[in-house]
Amino acid sequence: MDTIDSGALQITLRRYGPTVHLTLAGELDHEADAALARVRAAAFRDGVDVVACDLHHVRFMDVSGLRCLLGLQEQAREYGITVLAYNWQPQPLRLLHLLDGLEPCDETGLRALLDLLREKPEARLTPGIDAAHDDTSPFVGAERRHDPGPPPAAR
Template identity: 35%
Template structure:
């Protein structure tokens, strides 16, 4: 039996920091619905570290897409970073599928490609503010803790 998926949360000012842990799949979606309820009108940024998510399927990706869309409609930014290898590969596969000639497939994957673009852009924004991901070689486990101590600034405590 796989361990239960859960999302750790920390709030500092207008930032809600998330640390999901476990496999992100269809069974995980209700946890993201609860996150949306926690992100009240005073929340301007939801920062989600994927460092403890070793696996994500298309249902899990859909959960993130839905959360991103709902937050965006309220004016709240979602920043997702510290991707593990398998979820990152899934995003790459979705990008590759978006090149298929079938219009229906392209339409279904457009939302995932948009999320990938937004996530990449926001990862660069975070990097500009000092967040270091495993790919940049300077994040350590638990670096999300630095977010809770620095309101309005995304800097790793390892920096």
């Protein structure tokens, strides 16, 4: 078990055979990029098929934090790794719904972000893990919630 602490976000990384399990705790914002870069270095290795991100302890996520998660997913796809996110909390899930309802109006990064969200939004935004085996649909809401225990302790 490895712990990555980047201040507002702590990530616990565990490997179970071909699956890497990440438990994120704290705020998922622009500062998450450094922590997720360390995750990529530790998790994207030979024999990893799936990276599962438990977001039960992420109470706040902004657009830059979502972009960090999408960046993780994009890079994982290059290695043939599927990224799943589950146990979405109300605020991050509201952000996904809000962004999915926006219409792109210019050529900023918002258009690219919305295009990624619209790949298969029903798989990401509705409860359930129906698309867990679909490697084109990385973010999945969780209907079956479990108590993952307390958040990872900061170093």
